[in-house]
Amino acid sequence: MRKINSRQAGKKVPDYLENNIVRFVYLLRSEGVRIGNSEVIDALQALQYVSLENREKVKTALKATLVKKAADAVIFERCFSFFFTPPETRERLRELRQQKIARHEHQIKEAEQVFTFRGEKMNLSALDKTVYAYMPETEKKRLRDFLEMNESRETLQQWYRPFLETLVKGRLRFWHKQLHKEIQEVIAQRDTGDEELNAIRDAAAGSGYGGRTILTEDMQHITRKELPQAAALIRRMARLLATRISRRYRYSKKRRLPDLRATLRASVQFGGVPFKLKYKSCRIKKPRLLLLCDVSGSMIRYSSFVLQFIYSLNAVVQRIESFVFAENLERVTPYFQQGQDFERTMTAVVRESGQWGGGTSLHSALKALMMRYGDELTGNTTVIIVSDTRTIHHREAALELEKLREKVKEIIWLNTLPRQEWSSYTTVAAFQRSAAMFPCNTLADLEQVLSRKFLSA
């Protein structure tokens, strides 16, 4: 274990235990595990008490000192299995990475050659070229044929270039959506500055070892079989949110009941005479939560998530008002107050509500909310909107949202569109002005949102 043969750009990397541990920590950090310096010191100290020849014990010692979250344990296992390998394996990983880089560069060069018109390069971004590199060969050929056909038409001159660029970009955008996952993986492969670590990261990412998890999967792709697991996760997350809400007590400055303990304590300095009366501070009401879920046609793919989210929140938060909307607004709180199980509640909601699968008009929904349920909207209300922002009359909706923002404490928007697609929708920017918007495309996104500090202030 001590002897790890590493090279970086021809330079020999120092080959001692401390260096290896620091590099391993660097690898974990680059994968999103938060590790402080004191934990690194703890890890090195812990290694003094285990036999370095025993791989399992070394793993346990590092895990106990470096991993502080159950979810990070999966990343740790993956990184450990690829980092602590014999020198030959590392060398092989490095070679594989070199080959991969060479292949990628070749494909980008090819893309640059393809995207020209009348001898001039088209104005395409690095992302566009990457998308082209990962497109299926048949599609690449179709695109090349299309460009060649335009090139051969003599009537088309330089003035045609911007149009052609727009057409090509549109096609690439379409493929970016289709190949979203693969492209994301390529983009996410940040350079750690250490070739060997880069190679290990590549190998770990491509191993499928803990790769696709239910947490990182787009929620619309969660299979029926995985639903119970997803439901359990959503329930756990809803509980986290409920705990956070229940802890948001604030203290009043108004004087109400005398606090005997504090009065006695204060009276000590006056010889036992209760000269200064102390008062108990009063707890204010817990914050109200108002849930507004989009169940229109574009959101139907996320309906199982939305339903589970409403059900779980209702099960753990007492003061919650739930609404669904598509073309109109509908209050669904009573369905959740009957204490029935998930299946029955959901069957009743879907059967009796007329909103499912309709078009979206956030504008009408917000207007109805403010007109009919104005009492629910106070400075103590937090509104959670679950929607993909796609609606008709979005300008009017943005204005209504602004009005709503003035009435309530905060608006949190859980957007089921992946973050990288936000820039393609003008609605996102329009609604972001009044609402704190968070991506909620995967369960990992939801977990991240719910563990943010926004509800703890």
Added chain:
Amino acid sequence: MFVSLEKLQKGFTSAGYICDEEVILTVYLALRLEKPLLIEGPPGVGKTEMGKALARIFHTELIRLQCYEGLDENKALYEWNYQKQLLQIQAGRVEGRYGRVDGDLFSREYLLERPLLKAIQADRKVVLLVDEVDKSDSEFEAFLFEVLSDFQVSIPELGTIRARHIPIVVLTSNSERELSDGLKRRCVFLYLDFPGIEREIEIIKARVPQAGERLTAEIARAVHHIRQNQEIRKKPSIAETLDWARTLVSLNMDRLQGSTIERTLNILLKSRGDQRVFREQIGADALEKKIRSSLV
């Protein structure tokens, strides 16, 4: 308090705490590094029991601080005994030594030790169990990690009190909320999950030896199968498994039967919702068949 890994292993066995080697090694490292041990995991996997087991292993006192919302340093660390102070003032007034009592009022005589101070002041190394730390407020958590990093507390009227012996600290959490990075950084982390079938058989054998070989194996398999169901909200804990085993022994059962499972279900599953899920999705007779087939 030096202890070797082998000795600790034997200690856990004799204390009746059966766990994996990884768990023992993690505890051993926490002891050697003199760091608090933070245990996370679902309810009923033996987190609190770990603190008790350590106290039994080291033949020392267990000081327990049960956390809850609103717990503050007055209840966790120290408080002045105001009644006693007032009485002293009144008595001093009668005896005409009013001016002299003031300095004495904030001495150790008037100090009420709460669990944290008690653990720090103890004459020997004790086990301090901070139970369900996730239920406390984040302000208290911040205060706690200051105490746990230096093992000293400052009382304005008395000055700094340093630990005579650094206690063995065990913190438990059900992950109801995320603990702060600061607290986690100061701890050695252990995630305890439900035991596997073989480990649970060992636990039942150690705690309910009367159950017999066959019944023990069947109970462990049945409980394991029930825990796999994602719809069941409150999975049966180890303690509930042991209670179930004791119940079945008291009913003179030597193997699991559908009818007995049905009759004793309330020992394992404590909510109506979970019992309904069990009946609809698992079923007592089906469970009996499943266990039989897996044991053949």
